Amino acid sequence: MWWVNQVLSSFKRFLIGRPLKSAALGEQKLNILKALAILSSDALSSVAYGTEQILIVLATVSIIAYWYSIPIAVGVLFLLAALILSYRQIIYSYPHGGGAYIVSKENIGEKAGLIAGGSLLVDYILTVAVSVSAGTDAITSAFPTLHQHTVGIACVLVILITILNLRGLTESASILAYPVYLFVIALFVLIGVGLFKIMTGDVSATVQHAPIGAPVQGITLFLLLRAFASGCSALTGVEAISNAIPSFKDPAPRNAARTLILMGTLLALLFTGITFLAYYYGISPKHDETVVSQIAKETFGRNYLYFFVQGTTALILVLAANTGYSAFPLLAYALAKDKYMPRMFTIRGDRLGYSNGIVSLGVGSILLIIFSRGQTEHLIPLYAVGVFIPFTLSQTGMIIKWLREKPAGWVAKLSANLIGALITLAVLIIFFLTKFSQVWFVVIFLPIIVLAFKRINHHYEAVGEQLRIHPDQPALPIEGNVIIVPVAGITKVVENSINYAKSLTDQIFAVYVSFDREDEKRFEEKWQQWQPDVRLVTLQSHYRSVLIPLSKFIDTVEHKASENNYRVTVLIPQFITKKSWHNILHNQSSLLIRTYLIFKKKVIVSTLPFHFKK
Incomplete structure (x- = not known):
């Protein structure tokens, strides 16, 4: 068996690297450049579809309505x-x-916090599933023969990103920084060249766009609000940095704040540039070509720069999933620390990351991809709603905080949060009104997840109450111990167990369960000759069951022992074979007895192993 453990340990080291000492935790913190890459990939990647979501809504009116994309x-x-x-x-x-x-x-x-936390946890799973599926679509579009393997490719990508994150924050950030910054460079080159061509008049004669302010028949305020809500999908991932402050190098708050400003600046510039070029070029959304692809083709033609933009866009859509891997484990840790999620989410793995959270996110994302068959387009509205619920709640929470504490400059801070809360609430309402058929699941799921959080918390509180020592309620003293040893014969294994029991107490019962009277008499005679000083109790089993008569006897002894403040210990003899495959050649009666008795409230169950040498 040892060689199996050795092989598994070596394979684990190969995948995620050697374990790190706890003292190396500081080395696993992120600087601003790495944090910007690993925590902003989701937000920055949304530039690839944010403008397109606006145009899809406006296209339902007319091409002239595209100028509304600017305001x-x-x-x-x-x-x-x-x-x-x-x-x-x-x-x-x-x-x-x-x-x-x-x-x-x-x-x-509490409930508002759990709603926000539950929304974000689900949203991070959606982030991974949607991002990887979008990247897989880009791959299968380039290689159509792979289209039938979409689900398999997406699952493999999730596994690879999961392994990369299990290797540690700094290692994954070092690798992922390159494609993220290449994407940023590619879009800045695209926007810069596009603006230069516009200023120099070097634009195709076929390019047409309606002037800003042109009257549009059929446009309504409701449709504009719907387009605005769809465009707000470009803001997904903005909250990730605030969840991951502990991952930053000291001073963590200042570095996190600077990273947030950098991310917001980059997102604003890229979103503005893509939206303006789409308007100026008169780009219309197509089902078989993205808006970014059309802009790149209009700007560069189908040359190497076009493929550079498309390649980095596809890559960052896949890597946008990494924002979920950075934020989900830390949010799960915060919930687990407050006893709303299992304690396993507070444990650091070999590489000092919260590996249980990373693995859980990977498994959840793979299941979602499989159930949706890799077609996660209908999940995008749910994905956006999952972000705007926490947006609204966090803004409202900050409003209450400023009103309660009233620190210096609180009016300006309150105003910013009030405006943000009103807008995010409006976006949320619009999502529910216009896309209820796609987001109704939230209304059912969120109460369920909040209830699950509360049940977990109730369990931990109950456990804590039962484990807590109360000085005014001292425990009853244990006056002695009664040991019950189930025996199946007269062997060295039994002898070893009886000798061990004798070293602890003289209150010993050896219990033998027989299936016929003749066997019972023979065993009693042999036992009297072998261990006359140890009391033997023989039990008759008419239905060839060892567990039922043994259990009844234990209950009888326990009842009498408890009257004198004695504890009952069942000492189970068990032999351990030299080779693991030998186990299938023997009855596992000791394991069955232990499994059956372990749930008895007032009985101690102990196993005494006897190792074979051959």
Whole structure:
């Protein structure tokens, strides 16, 4: 058996590396450049589809309505600024991480915090599933023969990203930084060349766009609000940095705040540039080609720069999943620390990351990909709602905090949060009104997950109460011990167990269960000659069951022993074979007895192993 453990240990080291000492935790912290790459990939990747979501809604009216994408983009940028200011304040106010969960829980109440935390946990699973599926679609579009393997490819990608994150924060950040920054460079080159061509008049004659302010028949306020809500999908991932403050190098709050500002600035510039170029080029959304692809083709033609933009876009759509891997384990840790999730989420793995959270996220994402067959487009509205619920709750929580504490400059802070809360609430309402058929699941799922959190918390509180020592309620003293040894014959294994029991107490019962009277008499005679000083109890089993008569006898002894403050210990003899496959050649009666008795409340069950040498 040892060689199996050795092989598994070697394979584990190969996948995730050698275990790190706890003292190396500081080395696993992120600097600003690495944090920007690993925590901003989701937000930055949303540039690839944020503008497109706006145009899809406006296309239902007419091409002339595309000019509305400019004021809508301004509205999105205004909301982005409010969110950045709000989460910057959250970072400094709650430097230990937790983001919307902590803010909502401390300022609004427990249920609000659990709703925010549950929404974000589900959203991070959706982040991974949607991002990887989108990247897989880009791969299968380039190689159509792989289309039938979409689910398999997506699952393999999730496994690879999971393994990469299990290797540690700094290692994954070092690898993932390159494609993220290549994507940023590619889009800046695209926007820069596009603006240069516009300023120099070097634009295709076929490019047409309606002038800003052109009247549009059939446009309504409701449709504009719907387009605005769809465009707000570009803001997913903004909250990740506030959840992951403990991952930053010291001073963590300041570095996290700077990273947030950098991310917001990059997101604003890229979103503005892509939206303007899409408007100026008169780009219309197509089912078989993205808006970014059309802009790149119009700007560069189908040359190497076009493929560079497309390649880095596909890559960051896959790597956007890494934001979930960075934030999910830390949020799960915060919930587990408050006893709302299993304690296993507070344990660091070999590489000092919260590996249980990383693995759970990977498994959840793979299951979602399999159930949706890799077609996760209908999950995007649910994905956005999962973000805007915590957005709204965190902004509201900060409003309550400023009204309660009234620190210096609290009016300006309150105003920023109030504006942000009103806008995010409006977006949330619009999502529910316009896409209820796709987001109704939230109404059912969130109460269920909150109930699950409460049940887990109730369990931990009950356990804590039962484990807590009360000086005014001393435990009853244990006056002695009665040991019951189930025996199946006269062997060295039994002899070893009887001798051990004798070293502890003289209150010993050897119990033998027989299936016929003749066997019972023969065994009693042999036992009297072998161990005359140890009391033998023989039990008759008419139905060839060892467990039932043994259990009844134990209950009888325990009842009498408890009257004198004695404890009952069942000492189970068990032999251990030299080779693991030998186990299938023997009855596992000792294991069955132990499994059966372990749930008896007032009985101690102990196993005494006897190791074979051959």
